[in-house]
Amino acid sequence: MTEAEIVQRLRAAGSVFAEREAAVLIAEAHDADQLEAMVARRAAGDPLEQVVGWAEFDGIRFAVEPGVFVPRHRTEFLVQQAVRLGHPDSVVLDLCCGVGALGAAVRARLGAGVELHAADLDPAAVRCARANLRAATVYEGDLFDPLPDELRGRVDLLLANAPYVPTSDIAMLPPEAREHEHPIALDGGADGLELHRRVIAGAPAWLAPGGRLLIEVSEEQADAAASLMADAGLWAHTELDDEDDDVTVVVIGRRPV
Ligand SMILES: C[S@@+](CC[C@H](N)C(=O)[O-])C[C@H]1O[C@@H](n2cnc3c(N)ncnc32)[C@H](O)[C@@H]1O
Numbered sequence: 001m002t003e004a005e006i007v008q009r010l011r012a013a014g015s016v017f018a019e020r021e022a023a024v025l026i027a028e029a030h031d032a033d034q035l036e037a038m039v040a041r042r043a044a045g046d047p048l049e050q051v052v053g054w055a056e057f058d059g060i061r062f063a064v065e066p067g068v069f070v071p072r073h074r075t076e077f078l079v080q081q082a083v084r085l086g087h088p089d090s091v092v093l094d095l096c097c098g099v100g101a102l103g104a105a106v107r108a109r110l111g112a113g114v115e116l117h118a119a120d121l122d123p124a125a126v127r128c129a130r131a132n133l134r135a136a137t138v139y140e141g142d143l144f145d146p147l148p149d150e151l152r153g154r155v156d157l158l159l160a161n162a163p164y165v166p167t168s169d170i171a172m173l174p175p176e177a178r179e180h181e182h183p184i185a186l187d188g189g190a191d192g193l194e195l196h197r198r199v200i201a202g203a204p205a206w207l208a209p210g211g212r213l214l215i216e217v218s219e220e221q222a223d224a225a226a227s228l229m230a231d232a233g234l235w236a237h238t239e240l241d242d243e244d245d246d247v248t249v250v251v252i253g254r255r256p257v
Contacts, residue, residue, distance in 0.1 A: 001032070006039050013043035021048050028052045047176045058105035062132045065124045069185035071101035074248045075161050077241040078216050079105045081250050082157050085212050086110045090156040093206065094118040095143060095199060098185065100129035102159045103136065117155075119146055122182055143195075144202045155206045158213045162195035164188040164221060192221055193228070200228045200253065207255040214252050222249045229253035 003022055010018040021042065029035035041051045049055035049070045055062050057071040058079055064070055079102055086092070088111040094103030097118035107114040116136035120126050126140040139146035165186050170178065177186060188194055196215055203213040213234060217225045222238050229236035234253030241248040 001036060001039070006035075009039055009043050013045070015042070024048065024052060045175050045179065047180050050180060055099070055101075057101040058108070060101070060104060060108060062099045062101050062104070063128050064099055065128050067180065067182050068122065068125050068128050069098040069181050071099060074241075074244075074246060075102065075216055076105070077239075077248045078102065078159065078161060078214055078250045079109070081239050081252060082106045082159055082212075082214055083109045085214075085252070086114070086157050089113040089115070091115045091151075091154050091208065092117070092157045092159065093147075093151065093155045095158060095160040096120060096162040096195070097129050097138070098125050098161075100133045100136070100138065102161060104133055106157065106159065107136075117147070117151060119143070122184060124182075125185075143198055144206060147206070152206055154208050156208050156211045158203055158207060158211065160196070160199045160213065161216045162188070162199055164192040164196065164217050166190060166192040191224070192218065193224060196221075196225055197228060200225070200232050200234070203253065204233055204255055209255060209257045211255050212252055213255075214250055216248065216250055219247050219249050222251055225251040226253075 006022040007018045010021055015021055025038045029038055038051050042048055047070055049064050050066050055064045055070045058076045083106055092103055092106055092114050097120045100118050103116050103118050107116050118129050118136055119139040121142055126138055129138045163186050165188050167187055170187055226236040234255055236253045239250045
């Protein structure tokens with residue numbers, strides 16, 4: 001199978017980046033049979049990252065198992081905000097960590113002095129995060145439940161890219177997400193903020209004085225998320241990245257000193 005034939009198959013299957021994807025598949029396949037199998041999976045709609053087993057985020061490669069959420073480049077904006085507010089020995093907690101991309105990217109930028117903790121409910125995500133994160137502790141369980149008590153009141157940066165798609169909008173997601181990522185990674189409940197309500201309510205007990213909670217939400221959810229933070233006693237403000245067609249919104253809540 002030539003590169004041109006692969007491009008043609010991927011394009012016919014609806015890939016917008018067929019040339020780039022063909023180059024990645026060719027580079028990753030060990031032989032012609034594996035290449036054929038990978039092209040067939042991609043043409044059938046499997047996300048490229050799950051076919052090759054890795055995703056790139058903020059210049060770092062992360063192992064991704066089938067079904068686990070593929071980190072989105074838009075979330076690099078949350079990483080930028082955290083880095084701006086952090087320091088070289090920050091205590092960072094990546095809640096709902098998926099493959100661990102956010103915490104790893106923040107530590108790569110702030111330095112090895114960062115103390116990194118991560119947690120997720122999905123055992124497959126936890127397996128990926130444990131493989132991806134060296135010198136970090138990864139916990140498995142519901143939100144704050146699995147965290148050790150010694151972390152209470154010590155977290156400088158609490159990163160939480162929790163699911164925020166309202167249940168009724170799940171059907172409108174691209175099939176790559178809908179059919180290949182676990183529903184718990186996508187479904188944010190009736191208004192998309194079900195997990196955030198619990199994250200925000202729990203955050204003050206884990207944040208250090210002056211520590212920040214950073215969450216990514218949609219533009220429509222930003223005001224509601226900021227008022228939830230204010231109700232929890234956090235000083236909230238919103239940062240917007242509108243450089244691309246899609247606006248990315250990060251709401252930041254600071255625990256008063
Ligand atoms: C939108 S994905 C984001 C993953 C990662 N933060 C990222 O940006 O790549 C949401 C993650 O939240 C996890 N999750 C969902 N409900 C959870 C809960 N109750 N407790 C902990 N993690 C949860 C999912 O398993 C999934 O990995």
